[in-house]
Amino acid sequence: EPEVTQTPSHQVTQMGQEVILRCVPISNHLYFYWYRQILGQKVEFLVSFYNNEISEKSEIFDDQFSVERPDGSNFTLKIRSTKLEDSAMYFCASSAPGDQPQHFGDGTRLSIL
């Protein structure tokens, strides 16, 4: 069964450093998303992406965040200057056209020191 893959599985970064989280969505999917989950809290929407542009973003997704689809397969989330409160699990998801369910990758655990 096709799946969303994310790398790395765990990223440890010093506060203030830039970090890039990578995702390879399911190949025939056209809609891509990032979510985060702080330990012990609920999953929160960050951003959705379609046709090479952001469709919607949450208030969490401020100027420190950006997304990119640099080639035909990868979808990345960049945090420019990380803060302690960015420590969380980051999930990438993708979906097929037509209001189909989103399928999640197994996440990147980001730890900011």
Added chain:
Amino acid sequence: RKEVEQDPGPFNVPEGATVAFNCTYSNSASQSFFWYRQDCRKEPKLLMSVYSSGNEDGRFTAQLNRASQYISLLIRDSKLSDSATYLCVVTYSWGKLQFGAGTQVVVTP
């Protein structure tokens, strides 16, 4: 008021028993509804979509009540492997999933 509310549980369920729990949502413009399950420190996995007429998938039955703005999930003949956190998920704008905080289910031998 939280946009998607769930009883956090835990619901302790003997193996073989039935368990049911609800989720309420605040935005009447909500369009699509899902149940996901999440195991500890893992990604959410789609359990089932929820349709207006109600739908069943094996031992799982989901219902949607748009008038009262709640969704329910019923698990019959619980298995140990059903132990997880069940996430109620609602969309009301394109693509953006709104998650509840989850209901924890613990199935005991």
